[in-house]
Amino acid sequence: xxxxxxxxxxxxxxxxxxxxxxxxxxxxxxxxxxxxxxxxxxxxxxxxxxxxxxxxxxxxxxxxxxxxxxxxxxxxxxxxxxxxxxxxxxxxxxxxxxxxxxxxxxxxxxxxxxxxxxxxxxxxxxxxxxxxxxxxxxxxxxxxxxxxxxxxxxxxxxxxxxxxxxxxxxxxxxxxxxxxxxxxxxxxxxxxxxxxxxxxxxxxxxxxxxxxxxxxxxxxxxxxxxxxxxxxxxxxxxxxxxxxxxxxxxxxxxxxxxxxxxxxxxxxxxxxxxxxxxxxxxxxxxxxxxxxxxxxxxxxxxxxxxxxxxxxxxxxxxxxxxxxxxxxxxxxxxxxxxxxxxxxxxxxxxxxxxxxxxxxxxxxxxxxxxxxxxxxxxxxxxxxxxxxxxxxxxxxxxxxxxxxxxxxxxxxxxxxxxxxxxxxxxxxxxxxxxxxxxxxxxxxxxxxxxxxxxxxxxxxxxxxxxxxxxxxxxxxxxxxxxxxxxxxxxxxxxxxxxxxxxxxxxxxxxxxxxxxxxxxxxxxxxxxxxxxx
Numbered sequence: 001x002x003x004x005x006x007x008x009x010x011x012x013x014x015x016x017x018x019x020x021x022x023x024x025x026x027x028x029x030x031x032x033x034x035x036x037x038x039x040x041x042x043x044x045x046x047x048x049x050x051x052x053x054x055x056x057x058x059x060x061x062x063x064x065x066x067x068x069x070x071x072x073x074x075x076x077x078x079x080x081x082x083x084x085x086x087x088x089x090x091x092x093x094x095x096x097x098x099x100x101x102x103x104x105x106x107x108x109x110x111x112x113x114x115x116x117x118x119x120x121x122x123x124x125x126x127x128x129x130x131x132x133x134x135x136x137x138x139x140x141x142x143x144x145x146x147x148x149x150x151x152x153x154x155x156x157x158x159x160x161x162x163x164x165x166x167x168x169x170x171x172x173x174x175x176x177x178x179x180x181x182x183x184x185x186x187x188x189x190x191x192x193x194x195x196x197x198x199x200x201x202x203x204x205x206x207x208x209x210x211x212x213x214x215x216x217x218x219x220x221x222x223x224x225x226x227x228x229x230x231x232x233x234x235x236x237x238x239x240x241x242x243x244x245x246x247x248x249x250x251x252x253x254x255x256x257x258x259x260x261x262x263x264x265x266x267x268x269x270x271x272x273x274x275x276x277x278x279x280x281x282x283x284x285x286x287x288x289x290x291x292x293x294x295x296x297x298x299x300x301x302x303x304x305x306x307x308x309x310x311x312x313x314x315x316x317x318x319x320x321x322x323x324x325x326x327x328x329x330x331x332x333x334x335x336x337x338x339x340x341x342x343x344x345x346x347x348x349x350x351x352x353x354x355x356x357x358x359x360x361x362x363x364x365x366x367x368x369x370x371x372x373x374x375x376x377x378x379x380x381x382x383x384x385x386x387x388x389x390x391x392x393x394x395x396x397x398x399x400x401x402x403x404x405x406x407x408x409x410x411x412x413x414x415x416x417x418x419x420x421x422x423x424x425x426x427x428x429x430x431x432x433x434x435x436x437x438x439x440x441x442x443x444x445x446x447x448x449x450x451x452x453x454x455x456x457x458x459x460x461x462x463x464x465x466x467x468x469x470x471x472x473x474x475x476x477x478x479x480x481x482x483x484x485x486x487x488x489x490x491x492x493x494x495x496x497x498x499x500x501x502x503x504x505x506x507x508x509x510x511x512x513x514x515x516x517x518x519x520x521x522x523x524x525x526x527x528x529x530x531x532x533x
Contacts, residue, residue, distance in 0.1 A: 035141050040148025044134070051130045055149070058126050059156035067119050067161060120163045120449050121321055123153070127171055128314045132307065139179035139299040139306060146172050147531050154532040162415045162423075162452045162463060165532055166524075167317065169453065173525045174313035178306060179299055293527070320507065324447045325350065327507040329357035335443065335505060340364045340407040343399075343440075346371025346425050347380035348412030351445050354505075355410075356387050365390040367406065371427060372396055373471040373490075396427055400434040409435045411496070413446035415463055418455050418520055420498030420513025423463050429494035432501070441502040448506050453520050453529040456495055465492045 035043050044052040061067050130149065136142050150158075150168040158164040328350065336342065336358035344351055344366065355366060366389055370377035381393040394402060409431060415423040422428075422444055435442050456462040469488035477483055498513035511519065 035136065035144050035148075037144050037147040037151060040145060041152065044130075048130075048134050051133055054126060054129060055152065058122070059152065062153065062157035062161070062164075065157070065160075067122075067157075067164075116161075116163055117321055117324060117447065117449070119161055120167050121318060123164045123167050124171075124314055124318050124321075127168065128311065131310060131314075137302045139175060139301075139303060140295050142175055142306065142310070143172060143295065143299070146175065147528075150532040158532075159463070160465060162454070163449050166449055166452055169524045169528045169531065170317060170449075171310070171314060172528045172531070173523065174317075175306075175310060176525050178309045178313065179303065180296075182298075182303060182306070182309075321447070321449060324449075324507045325353050328445060328447070328505060329353055331505055331510065332358035333361050335408075335510075336362050336364060337407075338362050338364065341367060341405055342408055342410055343367045343369070343403070343406040343431070343435075344380070344410045344412075345369045345377070345428050345431050346374070346412070347376030348445070350447065351410050351412055352380060352383055354445050355384060355389060359387060359389045363390075365392070367392045367394060367402060369394060369396050369399055369427070369431065371425060376425075396430070399431055400437075403434045403438045403440055406435070406438075406440050409440055409442045411442060411444050411501075413444050413450050414493050415450050415452040415454075416444070416446060416504065416516060417462070417495075418453050418517060420501065420516040421456050421462075422496040422498075422501055423452075423493050424496055426491050426494050429460075429496050429500075432496045436500050442496075442500060443503045443505060444501055445505050448508055448519070448523065451516070451519060451523060453524050456497075460491070460495045462495050463493065464495070466490060467492060 041052065041055075044055065127146070127149065131142070131145070134145065136145055146168060150165060150172075153164050153168065332354050336355070340362075342355070342364060344355075346369065358364070366381075366384055368377040368381040368384070368391060370393055372395075377393055381391045384391045411422070411424050411428050411431065413422055413424060417423065424444075432442050434440075452463070454463070467490050469490045472488055472490055473483065498516075501513050504511050504513065504516070
């Protein structure tokens with residue numbers, strides 16, 4: 001009965017919102033303040049030039065590769081910078097603190113952005129600055145703004161740094177949650193103290209309301225059972241997002257031919273449809289026509305309090321990033337045991353701090369592959385040795401021979417894909433194959449901000465980048481006839497399939513690759529996965 005009462009209020013609110021939007025002609029675009037994902041830059045230039053300048057500076061750094069580790073020069077610079085200073089130093093902590101406290105400094109900062117976590121924090125600072133200073137009124141306008149910003153960053157070079165797109169998607173998911181939560185609170189306000197009443201009357205009233213929704217003015221989902229009686233299926237499908245106003249349906253071409261040639265405001269949804277896919281298929285534009293995405297009616301209502309709640313959500317995400325290494329390091333003693341031999345590849349700040357934390361209570365040995373051609377393993381081994389850890393550096397080619405003596409392999413992550421696969425530094429796939437052959441568990445240490453809603457349809461080319469082979473062979477040697485006939489491939493990353501990974505250790509716990517799809521549902525909305533493609 002409580003469910004029926006709540007559903008009745010939801011339907012009543014939905015009908016009122018649909019009528020109001022149809023009568024007033026409100027839309028996400030209007031007048032001089034027209035805002036859509038494809039016109040965000042034009043909109044900012046007209047109404048918020050200062051925020052556009054911040055966006056331009058951030059994009060310039062992306063294009064120059066200052067925020068990415070995908071270029072050879074960037075990888076060498078990162079290795080040398082990490083080798084010259086301890087990542088646990090006060091300077092690194094001060095860099096993160098200053099990045100979190102000053103938005104202007106975060107957006108226009110310098111080389112400290114090469115830290116993957118700091119890049120993400122700077123992206124959040126940019127979003128917080130633009131969202132807080134721009135004039136938007138509804139959740140739909142904010143979603144269009146975020147979608148447009150994500151496209152801008154992706155086109156400027158964010159594809160090399162998937163964490164940037166991930167954090168934009170996470171903010172978009174927070175917007176969806178806050179808008180729907182606010183609608184639920186309004187619909188449920190004052191209902192907890194109301195008890196009793198004519199239960200059959202409530203059922204009849206709900207049935208009548210639902211029947212009204214399926215008239216010529218709108219369709220709310222599956223048709224009720226015979227005789228117009230309310231069914232469990234019709235109750236579950238009578239949600240606000242399944243009702244579209246007449247004007248909105250006419251604007252997006254939601255016309256369906258019937259026996260009398262009448263037009264309906266929405267089509268019947270299948271149980272597997274998402275709201276975005278429904279709008280795309282109805283308009284005939286497919287996934288490419290993202291400007292035609294429809295939202296539930298509540299997204300088009302003015303929400304003055306939404307700005308503050310989104311600011312708090314962004315601050316919460318930033319707090320999670322600041323505590324990321326601490327939460328990962330707290331699990332070190334549960335996975336590293338005394339007397340073990342641990343193998344790692346190249347250099348990773350997250351793995352380095354993880355091993356140093358375990359060394360405070362455990363005695364173990366670390367074998368570091370040098371990670372040619374950038375040789376980040378040399379700086380990694382030096383830092384671990386200075387912390388008192390028994391460390392050995394070996395050539396990458398000897399990995400298979402030494403794997404029989406190894407107890408576990410720790411690999412860094414550039415991105416974690418939707419199928420549980422891993423994008424890691426070039427050469428990591430070789431290490432994972434050697435570990436699989438010798439039945440050595442492969443453990444990945446990473447933060448959740450690297451979780452990417454993308455499937456490896458391109459295999460080894462997924463999120464990969466081919467750079468100049470100058471770090472592999474000198475240009476002067478190319479004059480040799482023998483070498484001139486050789487094609488040199490210098491990829492930055494390797495794709496490691498989920499079958500070669502045993503465990504992901506993250507800042508929220510340890511998970512197997514088969515559980516990654518559940519984490520995607522918690523962090524991102526399914527309709528936002530391909531927002532920037």
